[in-house]
Amino acid sequence: MAHDVPIDRELDLKGEVCPYTFVKSKLVLETMKPGEVLRVIVDHEPATGNVPRSMESEGHRVLSVGPAGERTWEIIVRKKE
Amino acid sequence: MFAFTEDEIVRYSRHILLPEVGGVGQQKLKEARVLIVGAGGLGSPAAFYLAAAGIGTIGIVDDDVVDLSNLQRQILHRTQDVGTPKVESARRALEDLNPGVKVVPYRFRLDAGNVMDLIREYDVIVDGVDNFATRYLLNDACVMAGKPLVDAGILRWDGLVMTIRPGEGPCYRCVFPEPPPPGAIPSCQEAGIIGAIAGIMGTIQALETVKLILGVGETLTGRLLVVDALEGRFRQVTARRDPGCPVCGENPTITQLVEYDLACDIRGNGAGDRTAAAGGAAN
Numbered sequence: 001m002a003h004d005v006p007i008d009r010e011l012d013l014k015g016e017v018c019p020y021t022f023v024k025s026k027l028v029l030e031t032m033k034p035g036e037v038l039r040v041i042v043d044h045e046p047a048t049g050n051v052p053r054s055m056e057s058e059g060h061r062v063l064s065v066g067p068a069g070e071r072t073w074e075i076i077v078r079k080k081e
Numbered sequence: 082m083f084a085f086t087e088d089e090i091v092r093y094s095r096h097i098l099l100p101e102v103g104g105v106g107q108q109k110l111k112e113a114r115v116l117i118v119g120a121g122g123l124g125s126p127a128a129f130y131l132a133a134a135g136i137g138t139i140g141i142v143d144d145d146v147v148d149l150s151n152l153q154r155q156i157l158h159r160t161q162d163v164g165t166p167k168v169e170s171a172r173r174a175l176e177d178l179n180p181g182v183k184v185v186p187y188r189f190r191l192d193a194g195n196v197m198d199l200i201r202e203y204d205v206i207v208d209g210v211d212n213f214a215t216r217y218l219l220n221d222a223c224v225m226a227g228k229p230l231v232d233a234g235i236l237r238w239d240g241l242v243m244t245i246r247p248g249e250g251p252c253y254r255c256v257f258p259e260p261p262p263p264g265a266i267p268s269c270q271e272a273g274i275i276g277a278i279a280g281i282m283g284t285i286q287a288l289e290t291v292k293l294i295l296g297v298g299e300t301l302t303g304r305l306l307v308v309d310a311l312e313g314r315f316r317q318v319t320a321r322r323d324p325g326c327p328v329c330g331e332n333p334t335i336t337q338l339v340e341y342d343l344a345c346d347i348r349g350n351g352a353g354d355r356t357a358a359a360g361g362a363a364n
C-alpha cells in the first residue's frame with residue numbers, strides 16, 4: 001500500500017454499489033485541486049476493479065488498490081494535473 | 082462541494098458518469114434557464130428531454146389549447162388533456178417527469194411587444210413554432226439580444242434543424258432572407274406530417290441546447306441538418322453568415338422587430354395547425 005503518500009481527502013463509500021461508487025468518487029474529485037490525493041473506502045468488491053478503471057479513463061492516476069479491513073478495500077488516487 | 086441531494090445523484094448518475102458532463106456540467110444544467118416557444122410537435126420532445134436532463138427552469142410559450150388532432154405527434158399531451166391549455170398540460174407532464182424542474186407557463190402568443198422582455202430572462206431559446214411570422218420574429222429578436230436560438234422546422238416527412246449563435250455563425254435570415262409568400266408553403270393540415278419526425282427534430286434541439294449549456298462538442302452552427310425520413314437520409318448543408326444579412330449583417334436594415342402577417346387562411350378548430358415549413362415548418 002502506498003501509505004507514504006499524504007492523503008488530502010477521504011471518502012467512505014461503504015454500502016454503495018456501482019455505478020454510485022464511481023459517481024460519488026467523481027463528484028469529490030471534481031472539487032479537489034489537481035495533484036491532490038483521495039482515499040476511497042468501499043465494501044462492494046466489484047468496485048475495486050470498476051472504480052480505478054473509470055478513474056484512469058478520466059485521466060487520474062490510481063496509486064494503489066488494496067484491502068483496508070474485513071471485506072473493505074481502499075483506492076488511492078491522485079487527481080489529474 | 083456540489084449541493085446535489087442523494088436523489089439527484091442517482092437521477093443524474095448517467096450524466097455525471099460522462100466525462101463531458103460530470104458534477105460541474107450537471108450543476109450548469111441545474112442553473113440553466115431555457116425558453117421553449119411552442120408546446121407542439123417539436124416542443125414536446127425537446128421539453129421532455131430537457132426536463133429529464135435537469136434543466137433548472139423551463140419557460141414554455143403557447144397560447145393554444147390541446148386538440149385531438151395534436152396527439153398524433155405532440156407527446157406532451159394526453160387524450161384527457163384535450164381542451165386544456167397546452168402550457169398547463171405541458172407543465173403537468175414535465176413536473177410529473179421531474180419535480181426538480183421549475184416550469185414557467187406563458188399562455189400568450191409571441192409578438193414584437195413581448196418577445197424581448199421574455200428572451201432576456203433565458204440562456205437558450207428553442208424554436209418550436211408552427212408559423213413563419215413567429216419564426217422570423219424570434220430569429221430577429223435573438224440576434225438583437227445575442228441569445229442562442231435552436232431552430233427547427235418540420236413538414237410531411239422532412240425536417241431541418243440549425244443552431245443560431247449570434248455573431249458566431251449565420252442566422253435564419255442569412256439562409257432564408259425573407260419568409261415565403263403566404264400560401265406558397267402548404268400548411269400542416271393540407272400537407273400532413275409524420276409524427277416521429279417531430280420526435281427526431283425536437284430531440285436534436287434538446288441535444289443542441291444541452292451542448293450549448295455545457296459548452297461541449299460542436300453545435301449545428303453554420304450547418305443545417307436536413308432529414309428526409311421517408312428515404313432515411315440525414316444530410317448536412319453548410320451555411321455561411323451573409324455580410325448583407327438584413328438583421329445580422331454589416332449594415333442591418335432591420336433594426337426594429339417586424340411582424341409579418343402570414344397566418345394561414347385555413348385554421349383548424351382552434352387547433353394549432355397553422356402554416357408551416359421551414360424549408361418545412363409544421364408543428
Ligand SMILES: [Zn+2]
Nearest residue numbers: 252255326329
Ligand atoms: Zn443573418
